[in-house]
Amino acid sequence: MAAGSAPTPCAGEVPLQHEVLTTWTTAQGLPQNFITALAQTPDGFLWVGTMNGLVRFDGLHFQDFTRNGPPELEDDIGALVRDSGDGLWVSAFNGFFHYVHHRFVPILLHGRRHYTVQSIARTLQGGVWISSNGKVYRTQNDQLIPATLPMTVHSPQDMTVDREDNLWITDRANVYRMHLQANRLVVAATYPLPGCQLLYTSRFGTLWAGDGHHLFRFDGNSFARVHHPGLGNFVGVMVDRQHRLWMASGGLHGISRESNGHVETLTASQGLASDDARVLFEDRNNDIWIGTIAGLQRLHHGAFTTYTDIPGLAAAANQTDAAFEQSDHSIWGGTLEGGVIRFKNGQWSHFGRSAGLPPGQVRGFYNHGNMPAIAIADYGIFVFHGGRFIKMRGIPHGYVSNPVNAPDGSVWFSIQHRGLFRLQHDRVTHITAGQGFPGNFVGAISVDPHGDVWVGGARKLHRWNGTHFQNLVTAPAPILCIAWPAGGLALGTMDGLLLRTSMKRNGRMLTQKDGLPGDMILDVVGDSEGNLWIATTRVIARISRVQWQAFANGQLRHIDPEIFTEADGLKSRSLLPMNSTSALRSTDGRIWFATPKGLAVVNPHLIPEPRARAVTNTISVDDRLSLATSSITVPPGRHRLTLTYTAPASIAPEQVRFRYRLSGWDHKWINGGTAHEVSYTGLPPGSYAFQVIAIGRDGNRSLHPATVHITLQPFFWQTGWFLACMILLAAAALVEATRRLTHRRAERLSMRFQERVAERERIAYQIHDTVIQDMIGATLQLELIGFQIAEQPETSGKTLAELAGRMRETIARSRNMVSNLHSTAVTQYSLADVLRHAEAEFRLSELPHFEMRSFGLVRKVHPLIRDEVYRICREALANAFRHSQAENVTVTVSYLPDMLEVTIADNGQGMSQNLLEHGRTGHFGLRGMQAHAQRINASLTIESSPGDGTKVILRVKTSRFWHMRRKD
Incomplete structure (x- = not known):
């Protein structure tokens, strides 16, 4: 038996060796492993300066600025300093930049972009002081304002600003406290400090100085040497929020942490990427970031603490397979061939061969007096007696597993391939099918909050009622573990997790397809808040009470468990499938897991989890x-x-x-x-x-x-004003179209009205030219017959017969006229054709000679124009054939591009001017021709004089009426 304790700096302090150390190198995306500067902006990004450029880190990915940053950021980065807002000051090997509003603004020095910054210090207003080539400048509105140094101050080595906004400068011989007056730095005090090359002001206002071998602290009057601060050789210091002093060696000593006089170190042998550490930085989550020459590292106080360095236990024997809490609240862990370990009162103890335990696999514990009884592989059960563990008699041979204390004082356990057993009053009873437990497979034994014993078999969960087992729950796969969270039931099986919110409700199987991180559940434990902690062959995870109960009740289809990794302090993410109690909740509420790399513990109430921020x-x-x-x-x-x-x-x-x-x-x-x-x-x-x-x-x-x-x-065609213009244009077009349509409808109505008028006039002219003429002729003949009856009776009969024949012709013509009242001039013929037909209508003798001529491409003419033209020409032909006594009559039809011209000429007796203006008494021919011409907006010219014949010229535009015809 051996005992010991882990070193603890002070009460409540987590030893440095128990902090979680995570490493990032070029393999994870760093441009170079030599870290030169670290800073964090308010959005949470960590900015990392390396010897080969600047990157931004979100904890998962490194982002460089080769595509959206100046080329100087791909070189050596000297310093990174937060400004007063969301920006960052960046000092590169050959340039200086202000990252503000998501872009890098170059800060020019005397108009030059390229220069080197030796040191930098942040002012209280968020600007910075810089030194370059032995001169000092301050920033103002992203411009560098030179400040004159006193003659006594030589080349500045380092700078810092105190809480009063005084500038402190060291030139390796003295430390100067200065203030600014009209762009001149005035020395307020001088403190001799030979070799000083480092100045640092902590967040608490304390001023530190160092020469690389000794550390000094300003006490208000002078720099006092700090004895045993940590490392003797250092290049950087930092004071964290807990007032602990950190020092980076920059050589062969790693880093150190001093707290209340206790100094701890962390070196490459303990996981540091390199003992040559250069940069230290504390982020907003209180994690410590370490920049070494071999990578970037983070020290984080993880949710888990894994105990691997147990006094007396060989480093190769850290595999633990069982966990147990003794009645005195001590925690026990069973190892593989290394005995058992105990954690009591902050100390670890080891029990092995010297304590009587054989080197086998520990598969469980149960309470047996002041010390637990231990089940070891096929060696049996060992109890503590006389200062040693001795083997208990009467235990059947085989792999003893899962021993559990029952409230009645009995102990239940299983033996591999042999089934379930009960130990009571030093008597072992084998539970068989006669007592309600069939088969030899025992996956789990548990006592519920009411003190009842439950045993999980191949596919059944059984409860002991004092005399035999009752089968109450059926599982789809062999049961491996049992838990009773928040009054419900959780059964871990080989194929998932069976969940019930109460024993009276049906359960629901949670599997990997539903979000479970692995189907084989090796152990499950409920914490004090009803959350489920599960261990699989792959991970250790937590499922919140809200999620698992909602899933069990059918209100949720998929869960999102919390998965814990090495970043949380686990040395191993999983457990081994050893058919033993490998997880437990201790009396103080902590959850313990027996992992292949040591016993790990988590306090669910103290898990440091910063709120996610997108x-x-x-x-x-x-x-x-x-x-x-x-x-x-x-x-x-x-x-x-x-x-x-x-x-x-x-x-x-x-x-x-x-x-x-x-x-x-x-x-x-x-x-x-x-x-x-x-x-x-x-x-x-x-x-x-x-x-x-x-x-x-x-x-x-x-x-x-x-x-x-x-x-x-x-x-522009997608803008609102364009759409408005289009709407106005469309409205105007609609109005114009409506106006034109209305106008055309009015024109059509007018044309139809004119057609009706023209029809009536045509009827009037036909009556005038036919019926009236015939009636006049008949009247004259009747008067002649009257005279003949008296004077020439024999001739009157013949005249009467002629009159009757003439009246019959008049009747026939009248009938034809009536039948054609609603028809236009012969529609199946062209204008030239109908004019040719007119010759036959008016010819009474061989004279006059008639000639018809046509010029241009013959085309269809609107029926209204054609009819009106025909009527005008018909009247002109009638006059030429009946009244002109002409020998020749010529008709010329000319089809011009947009006009129709008809000329009717004769060589007859002609007409006087009076006749042209007033016409013959009782005749409507000339007036009718003018009326027809006006109706179609035609030009009608009649040229005639007595003895010189007559020429009738008719011109009418056809394009307008042709357009109307196509639309109609």
Whole structure:
């Protein structure tokens, strides 16, 4: 038996060796392993300066600035300093920049972009002092203002600013306290300190100085040497929020931490990437970041503490297979061939061969007096007696597992391949099918909160009622573990987790497809809040009470468990399937796990889990990448918009889930899972707001979404004013179209009215030319017959017969006229054809000679024009044949491009001017021709004089009427 204790610096202090050390190198994305500077901006990003450029780290990915930053940032980075806002001052090997509003602004020195900054110090206002080539400058509105140094101050080596905004400078011989007066630095005090090359002001206002071998602290009057601060050789110091002093050796000694006079060191032998550490930085989660020449590391106080360095236990024997809490609240762990270990009153003890325990696998414990009884493989059960563990008699041979104390004082256990056994009053009873437990497979034994014993078999869960077992629950696979969380039931099987919120309700199987991190559940434990802690062959995880109860009741289809990794302090993520009690909840509420690399413990109430906070990372438009800003304007066109987002500085960034929406496009929040990117293509022009929230592995989410306002500019034809103009234009076009349509309808109505008028006039002319003429002739003949009857009776009969024949012709013509009242001139013939037909109508003798001529491309003429032209020409032909006594009559029809011209000429006796103006008494021919011409807007010219014949010229435009005909 051996005992010992882990070193503890002070009460409540976590030993440095128990902090979780995580390492990142070029294999994880660093541009170079030599870390030169560290800083953190308020958005949570960690900025890392290396010998080969600057990167930004969100805990998961490193982002460089080769595509959206100045080329100087790909060189050696000398310093990184926060400003008073969200920005950062960046000192590169050959340039100085201010990162503000998501872009790098070069700070020019006397108009030059390239120069070297030797030292830098932040002012209280967020600006900085810099030294370059032995001169000192201060920043003002992103410009460098020179400040004159006193003659006594030689080349500045380092600088810092105190709480009164005084500037402190060391030149390796003295330390000077200065203040600024009219761009001149005035020395307020001088403190001799030979070799001083480092000045540092802590967050608490304490001023430190160092020469690389000795550390000094300013006491208000002088720099007093600090005895035994930590490392003797150092290049950097830092005081954290708990007033602990950290020192980086920059040589062969690693780092040190001093707290209340106790100094601890961390070297490469304890996991440090290199003993040559250069930079120390504390982030907003109180984690310590270490920059070495071999990579970036983080010291984090993890949720778990894994005990691997147990006094008396060989380092190779750290595998633990069973965990147990004794009645005195001590914690016991069973190892593989290394005996057992005990944690009591903050000390570890080891019991092995010297304590009587054989080197076998420990498969369980149970309470037996002041010391537990121990089940070891096929060696049996060992109890403590006389200062040693001795083997208990009467235990059947085989692998003894899962011993459990029952309230009645009995002990239940199983033997592999032999079944279930009960030990009571030093008597062992084999439980068989006769007592309600069939088969030899025993996966788990448990006592519920009411004191009842439950045993999980191949597919059944049985409860002991005092005399025999009752089968109450059926599982789809062999049962491996049992838990009773929040009055419910959780059965871990080989194929998932069977959950019940109460024994009266049916259960539901939770498997890997539902979010379970592995189907084989080796152990399950409920904490004091009803959450489930599960161990699989792959991970250790926690399922919140809200989630597992909602799933068991059918209210949830998928769960998101918290998965714990090495970053949380685990040395191993899983347990071994050894059919033993490998997880337990101790009386103080902590959860213990027996892992292959030591006994691990977690306090569920003290898990440090910072709230997840989403930030937008980059925005790319058609693969043109830029750093995310609060707003972006995209030019017109069809673009592919890609946004990346993250949750910086999270303990488990790979488990952070995101929800996002594009306001103005997405109708609801979209579950993005663990993806860090979303793309939109073909968004219409407009204003949008992209919002994203982060949900940590513990379910805590961002208090406010990260938002990027996006404006997609339209083409001019997509703008509102263009749309308004188009609407006005369309309205005007509609009004104009309606006006024209109404006008055309009015014209058509007018034309129809004129057609009716023309029809009536045509009827009047026909009556005038036919019926009236015939009636006049008949009247004259009747008068002649009257005279003949008296004077020439024999001739009157013949005249009467002629009159009767003439009246019959008149009747026939009248009938034809009536039948054609509603018809136009012969529609199946052209104008020239109907004019040719008119010759036959008016010819009474061989004279006059008639000639018909036509010029131009013959085309169809609107019926209204054709009829009116025909009537005018018919009247002109009638006059030429009946009254002109002409020998020749010529008709010429000319089809001009937009006009029809008809000329009718004869060589007859002609007409006087009076006759042309007033016409013959009782005749309507000339007036009718003028009326017809006016109706179709035609030009009618009659040229005639006595003895010179007559020429009638008719001109009418046809394009307007032709357009009407096509529309109609």
